[in-house]
Amino acid sequence: MPISIKDVAAKAGVSPSTVSRVLANNPRISPETSERVRMVLKELNYHPNEIARSLVRQETRTLGLILPNAIDQFFLNPFFPEVLRGISQAARKLGYDLFLSTASQGLNDVERLDQMVQSKRVDGVILLTVKLDDPLLKRVQDNHVPAVLIGRSPDQAMVSSINNDNKKAGYDATMHLLKLGHQHIGFIGGSPELILTIDRLSGYAQALNDANVPFDPQLVTSEEFLEEGGYTGMMKLLALPTRPSAIIASDDVLAFGAMRAAGELGYHIPQDLAIVGFNDIPLAKIANPPLTTMNVHIFELGEGAATMLIDQIANGSITPTKTQIVPHNLIVRRSCGAWNPTNNLVSHLS
Amino acid sequence: MPISIKDVAAKAGVSPSTVSRVLANNPRISPETSERVRMVLKELNYHPNEIARSLVRQETRTLGLILPNAIDQFFLNPFFPEVLRGISQAARKLGYDLFLSTASQGLNDVERLDQMVQSKRVDGVILLTVKLDDPLLKRVQDNHVPAVLIGRSPDQAMVSSINNDNKKAGYDATMHLLKLGHQHIGFIGGSPELILTIDRLSGYAQALNDANVPFDPQLVTSEEFLEEGGYTGMMKLLALPTRPSAIIASDDVLAFGAMRAAGELGYHIPQDLAIVGFNDIPLAKIANPPLTTMNVHIFELGEGAATMLIDQIANGSITPTKTQIVPHNLIVRRSCGAWNPTNNLVSHLS
DNA sequence: ACATCGCAGGCAAACGATTGCATAATGATG
DNA sequence: CATCATTATGCAATCGTTTGCCTGCGATGT
Incomplete structure (x- = not known):
């Protein structure tokens, strides 16, 4: 039922090899033959069997x-x-x-x-x-x-x-918050096995270090990469005796979970709590408040x-x-408290 | 370089057919041979070439x-x-x-x-x-x-x-708003060529008709299936002499664009404007306010x-x-103004 | 002891393409 | 007119499997 190169060959009165060569634009085929074969090709709406082709070519594209x-x-x-x-x-x-x-x-x-x-x-x-x-x-x-x-x-x-450069990205995000005066910065990360988490966290630690702010393991939490994970992470951080005044979430989805938790506990963002995410997912821009986030392209x-x-x-x-x-660049929106409509919205960091 | 069934056959001292039959658990192979072949299979970490297999089987799975x-x-x-x-x-x-x-x-x-x-x-x-x-x-x-x-x-x-049943879904969503007392209901849809849009719109029209509310073409707008589309659609509707008091957006993404537009013009949801979306995307639940939406599973x-x-x-x-x-079912959240924590959150419609 | 049977396994022909090599036809050359 | 290039095309092997059919063998029945 399916038409093969043989059908085309038969109808055009040539051998399968000739058809194959026409398909490959092999110059050894005369223009007339080529033309005739091409007509049949169209007429039969032939498409080569890619499976057979892959087999002999040893590649699948x-x-x-x-x-x-x-x-x-x-x-x-x-x-x-x-x-x-x-x-x-x-x-x-x-x-x-x-x-x-x-x-x-x-x-x-x-x-x-x-x-x-x-x-x-x-x-x-x-x-x-x-x-x-x-x-x-x-x-x-x-x-x-x-x-x-x-x-x-x-x-x-x-x-x-x-x-x-996730370490640098983590560093830049953290430094942004430090410069805004935050000293207690929480970090909500994904699975601690993921290199992504490790790198961003190490950038965070480095930034704290450079700013002479002590690294407090209690402020770091690792969660599933889901909105729910951000929510539980934030709940943990807000239950601390001295709660953080700002949060780095290593993923926007985590950030949204975190925002939801904060909202439920009556905290206002960014007044009570600054938040920075990662990824700049489409939602970040249209959230309420819009999320400051590291665009990683x-x-x-x-x-x-x-x-x-x-x-x-x-x-x-x-x-x-x-x-x-x-490269990455921080997109400053309202959730970190630094937003100012007269600013450039995008600060290029790397 | 890549190992084929022949390599396995040679190493096991059998023919390729036998190996093939072992792979297929063909009962004609004696347990001893089968065992021997299996050992070689593991040893060589052999995986059949699916391309060749597809060719002869005439299926690709x-x-x-x-x-x-x-x-x-x-x-x-x-x-x-x-x-x-x-x-x-x-x-x-x-x-x-x-x-x-x-x-x-x-x-x-x-x-x-x-x-x-x-x-x-x-x-x-x-x-x-x-x-x-x-x-x-x-x-x-x-x-x-x-x-x-x-x-x-x-x-x-x-x-x-x-x-x-998109017509029914459109009907149900609209009816929900009608029952809340809305008479001016806007409809923000996707491309008018899409059957999806047509069906939901026709359900909307039907509901209006059943409620003896006149259908006003001015209240219907078709936009691109993007957040931006919802935004521009909403801007159009809110520029109308008598603006709608409620909006059906045929997609949550459109709904979010609409909410953003409303927010920028200073309208509050749901007090000034009720909104219902479609799809129940993850964001709907965590948005602010949470979006009432038709879950289409x-x-x-x-x-x-x-x-x-x-x-x-x-x-x-x-x-x-x-x-x-x-089936579909409306998930009632705050954006439509009907939300009540003591209600069932989910009303089963179909 | 001989014909028969069932079993385990091998041979070879597919599947539908590509491609190195052989060859038929054509024209040119000595 | 025989020889030789050159060109355009066909032949057949190949890619790695699967599977119908055949065969060799030991066991069985009479």
């Missing part, structure tokens, strides 16, 4: 996405669609498709990677978030799979990556990751691993 | 997603990750992977469909939103491609679909679509087209 196994949390964070949008746009431009591995329920990340790559369904993979000494990275390196990590690799030589992370990966695929494994840093 | 060509808008709406989450979960459970067609920039939807399906990279497709007399539907029908539409098909016989739409599609694939094209309706 498809990028694989390895999502964290906490898939649901990941999907719920606006980070995901935005990074996917970036990936998708770059892939489209460069003629690649996207493959999401969701199948094979019981498998862990490494097995999913093996399956995706060994089964040859993708030419390379984009890894989203890794934990400290994640076995995924070693596997990628050992297998010489073209791969790009969105996030920071513990060992830069292992895998190419694209990331923000998620779209560009995705776009860059796909571009780097395709580049790596094209150049074979000869490419040395690369690390690319996407 | 992969579902294709056809996203609207206004991809960027689509990605930005929280509808997308949620429906994808549903699709992904069902696919995973049933052993299917997901393929996003983003490649081939210049192509329109129909060409993308042709390419995806004819190229045999997917076993079926999920279509997301269609316009009135979208050529996609006809193509799907003509080609006998397994397909499920998320949304309503103009002609139910053409393609299986899963949807809400997006996750279930995705989940149901994937399940229906896989079912259709399994049963060949003998399956008649089906239509499934996912």
